[in-house]
Amino acid sequence: MSDRYQCLFGILDQSALHRADKAQLRDQNLALLLRKIWAGPETTRASLARDTGLSRSSVSSLVDELIDMSLVQERGEGISTGGRKPTLVQFNYQAKYILGLDIGASHIGVLLMDLNGQVIHWKQEDCPVRDQPAQALQKLKDLEQAIYEDSHIDQSQLLGVGVAVPSPISPQNPRYLSPTFMPAWQDIDLIKALDFPQNLTLVIDNDANLGALAEVWWGAGQGCHHLAFIKLGTGIGSGFIIDGKVFRGYGGSAGELGHMVIDPEGAKCVCGLQGCLATFVGSQPILDLAHSFGLNSSDLKELIATLKEGHPKAREVITKTAYKLGLAVASLMNMMNPERVILGGELALAADTLLHPLRECVQSRSLWSSVSNSSILTSTLGEQVIALGAATAVLQKALTQPKSIFMDR
Amino acid sequence: MSDRYQCLFGILDQSALHRADKAQLRDQNLALLLRKIWAGPETTRASLARDTGLSRSSVSSLVDELIDMSLVQERGEGISTGGRKPTLVQFNYQAKYILGLDIGASHIGVLLMDLNGQVIHWKQEDCPVRDQPAQALQKLKDLEQAIYEDSHIDQSQLLGVGVAVPSPISPQNPRYLSPTFMPAWQDIDLIKALDFPQNLTLVIDNDANLGALAEVWWGAGQGCHHLAFIKLGTGIGSGFIIDGKVFRGYGGSAGELGHMVIDPEGAKCVCGLQGCLATFVGSQPILDLAHSFGLNSSDLKELIATLKEGHPKAREVITKTAYKLGLAVASLMNMMNPERVILGGELALAADTLLHPLRECVQSRSLWSSVSNSSILTSTLGEQVIALGAATAVLQKALTQPKSIFMDR
DNA sequence: ACAACTTTGTTTATATAGTGAACAAAGAGA
DNA sequence: TCTCTTTGTTCACTATATAAACAAAGTTGT
Numbered sequence A, B: 001m002s003d004r005y006q007c008l009f010g011i012l013d014q015s016a017l018h019r020a021d022k023a024q025l026r027d028q029n030l031a032l033l034l035r036k037i038w039a040g041p042e043t044t045r046a047s048l049a050r051d052t053g054l055s056r057s058s059v060s061s062l063v064d065e066l067i068d069m070s071l072v073q074e075r076g077e078g079i080s081t082g083g084r085k086p087t088l089v090q091f092n093y094q095a096k097y098i099l100g101l102d103i104g105a106s107h108i109g110v111l112l113m114d115l116n117g118q119v120i121h122w123k124q125e126d127c128p129v130r131d132q133p134a135q136a137l138q139k140l141k142d143l144e145q146a147i148y149e150d151s152h153i154d155q156s157q158l159l160g161v162g163v164a165v166p167s168p169i170s171p172q173n174p175r176y177l178s179p180t181f182m183p184a185w186q187d188i189d190l191i192k193a194l195d196f197p198q199n200l201t202l203v204i205d206n207d208a209n210l211g212a213l214a215e216v217w218w219g220a221g222q223g224c225h226h227l228a229f230i231k232l233g234t235g236i237g238s239g240f241i242i243d244g245k246v247f248r249g250y251g252g253s254a255g256e257l258g259h260m261v262i263d264p265e266g267a268k269c270v271c272g273l274q275g276c277l278a279t280f281v282g283s284q285p286i287l288d289l290a291h292s293f294g295l296n297s298s299d300l301k302e303l304i305a306t307l308k309e310g311h312p313k314a315r316e317v318i319t320k321t322a323y324k325l326g327l328a329v330a331s332l333m334n335m336m337n338p339e340r341v342i343l344g345g346e347l348a349l350a351a352d353t354l355l356h357p358l359r360e361c362v363q364s365r366s367l368w369s370s371v372s373n374s375s376i377l378t379s380t381l382g383e384q385v386i387a388l389g390a391a392t393a394v395l396q397k398a399l400t401q402p403k404s405i406f407m408d409r
Numbered sequence C: 001a002c003a004a005c006t007t008t009g010t011t012t013a014t015a016t017a018g019t020g021a022a023c024a025a026a027g028a029g030a
Numbered sequence D: 001t002c003t004c005t006t007t008g009t010t011c012a013c014t015a016t017a018t019a020a021a022c023a024a025a026g027t028t029g030t
Helices: A002-006 A022-039 A045-052 A056-068 A133-151 A190-194 A207-218 A283-292 A300-308 A312-336 A346-363 A382-400 A402-406 B002-006 B022-039 B045-052 B056-068 B133-151 B190-194 B207-218 B283-292 B300-308 B312-336 B346-363 B382-400 B402-406
Strands: A072-077 A087-091 A097-103 A107-114 A119-126 A158-165 A201-206 A226-232 A236-242 A245-247 A340-344 A375-378 B072-077 B087-091 B097-103 B107-114 B119-126 B158-165 B201-206 B226-232 B236-242 B245-247 B340-344 B375-378
Touching: A022 A045, A022 A056, A022 A087, A022 A382, A022 A402, A022 B022, A045 A056, A045 A087, A056 A072, A097 A133, A097 A382, A107 A133, A107 A382, A119 A133, A119 A382, A133 A190, A158 A190, A158 A207, A158 A382, A158 A402, A190 A201, A201 A207, A201 A382, A207 A226, A207 A236, A207 A245, A207 A340, A207 A382, A226 A312, A226 A346, A236 A312, A283 A300, A283 A312, A283 A346, A300 A312, A300 A346, A312 A340, A312 A346, A312 B312, A340 A346, A346 A375, A382 A402, B022 B045, B022 B056, B022 B087, B022 B382, B022 B402, B045 B056, B045 B087, B056 B072, B097 B133, B097 B382, B107 B133, B107 B382, B119 B133, B119 B382, B133 B190, B158 B190, B158 B207, B158 B382, B158 B402, B190 B201, B201 B207, B201 B382, B207 B226, B207 B236, B207 B245, B207 B340, B207 B382, B226 B312, B226 B346, B236 B312, B283 B300, B283 B312, B283 B346, B300 B312, B300 B346, B312 B340, B312 B346, B340 B346, B346 B375, B382 B402
Parallel strands: A097 A158, A158 A201, A226 A340, A340 A375, B097 B158, B158 B201, B226 B340, B340 B375
Antiparallel strands: A072 A087, A097 A107, A107 A119, A226 A236, A236 A245, B072 B087, B097 B107, B107 B119, B226 B236, B236 B245
């Protein structure tokens, strides 16, 4: 019987595991209003009361608190609908800013975002991140400083920092990268190395996971509960959103699509296995394939340019790649049954050519019930998607737990 | 900007989407205490107060309410630890009972469970369910009646009924089975056909999903947040538990491991695809394989008996099957990164032989980080597992939302 | 054996969050 | 101009949790 202490009861969040008190009640309603005001255009206290079911008196008191926190502002009077003119209230999207860091395998990017999801500034640079951690960290700081100067916004106006890394991250210990994929980073405590002030909210997660989050909030995944994002860049990674939340699995390595074995007799992969999807889909293997077809592109962009010129060999390279990718996506569909699959990363620029054979391959290998209501799309957020997702992770936390993020700082 | 209305904010449950009021506060604390009392051995009001963080006065008031609901009973006095003797309180596990129905492709089972998870009665029967819906429904009613008579418990003492079906179930519309897998059931409204009184809580879900739930609550999955259950029976299905909750995917067909394509050039499957795992792993294909090895077992049980006698050909059949299964499980591991994978169903009886080649195949095809902390085990719950899971789904609902299940009936 | 301390469970007073009714302000409509 | 609407605030009220006080019933130390 004592085993039962471990039972999870299907409880989703911590709140249900501890007592609920009145302060929590208020926090919940405060957060509810904050989200309504954030999401909507200008609104009024009366309208919020109708929408949420709270009484007008409660709404008044809560909105006053949000105004005191300077998260919400009054914006003059609205139009009467047959009675007294309402006072308009609006979210103060410039109350704070969020920094998103995209640490890739061979590039870095820094993005500054307001609370509206508007990108204020975005800078990126190529950098041998995988092998030169110190250099990468220094360059990140440089880009951050450059953005402060250009935007006239400084660190004191930050709410938090989101960090995307090209490695699985363990939910239990997000300080260290995977030694398999990033050996040079093995002994680096990321939180220490990034060296942000204690009062900033810091979120670290895998790049594909954060890309998925960005798509749900701002891109092709809006309104979607179950979504998979596949990042086709130097390597290949994927991230899942389940019920609006990033799904990480037990050890944080959920979504390692790139190391799904497609061909047991295939080439050796960095991960130690044979015939992983990553040995077929990724910038290097694709360029190798192109080379074997007599195309000598030096990078993926060049190959895609060749493709757009209508070169049939380039088309064949992409088609073959799409087919390999389809094998993995079909398994993903059958297993996870997502509502949408979104392709991002450099290769997504070849979407016109990629999507058709990919969809065909997936359809011939997935259950009709898994595929019929699902769609495969390309990202609409471009190269900022990962950094945007990183910043969004902080925003998500702020809008769901406003008290813990905005107060006591 | 209006798109943002759709945003999910990473919210998990409905509660955060609507206002929180005082009644909800009390319900939450009531449910918290109910779960503590359910999980533990005999306890006391003072001990509950310490455990939950609630004040002793609140606990007293809430426990009184639970006693009024006859879910909790006082059980005399406990031992003093240096002061006044405490009053022991204990969950009343016999306050209500739950029925679990296992509707398989070729069998039916009915299980009566108390709130402690104790199986009071269990009856099963072979039945051509897939092709003869009317007969199956009648036999279910017969078994139900027989159990009432044997146990001296009747429908008025039921809290609810859980129903497991051998088909994916759409979360949006759980009344109908999949026409692909259960064509004869196409026009049958399951809720209507089962014809239980309105006041009973009715839960319908896929059999493998419910098997997974049973393992987390009572079996090899206890204490596990992320788990996959694979049911190896007539066909093959799998179910996932994520954060203690069944994961269904967008259309309810998450976990269709059986129709993952293992061999694109393979045999045609009932689902319309080619080379699905189900064409290799499942009672019929295994018996066919055995036949090709010169073994003439009439069913899986006989084959397993032959295996246990030490027949090398039977061993080879199972090893080959394990290898095919391993291909799919490896993909599952890479994608979902579960903490445990649990094998159930008839074939799990051959676990001694099955597990070794399976683990080997999975290890050679999954990322070390996905596999190293995960384990593959066999079910400990036997043939009752599915029906037990069905009943457990009702129990889970009752312990998380007691007011909505136990009151107003 | 008796005083002093502990523990439990209830009672009572208090604080706080949300509600609904009343009210004042401001406008629409006839 | 008069009446009806709508908004936002104020105030009395209700429900819930808490802390402190209290009574009951034990243990421990001398």
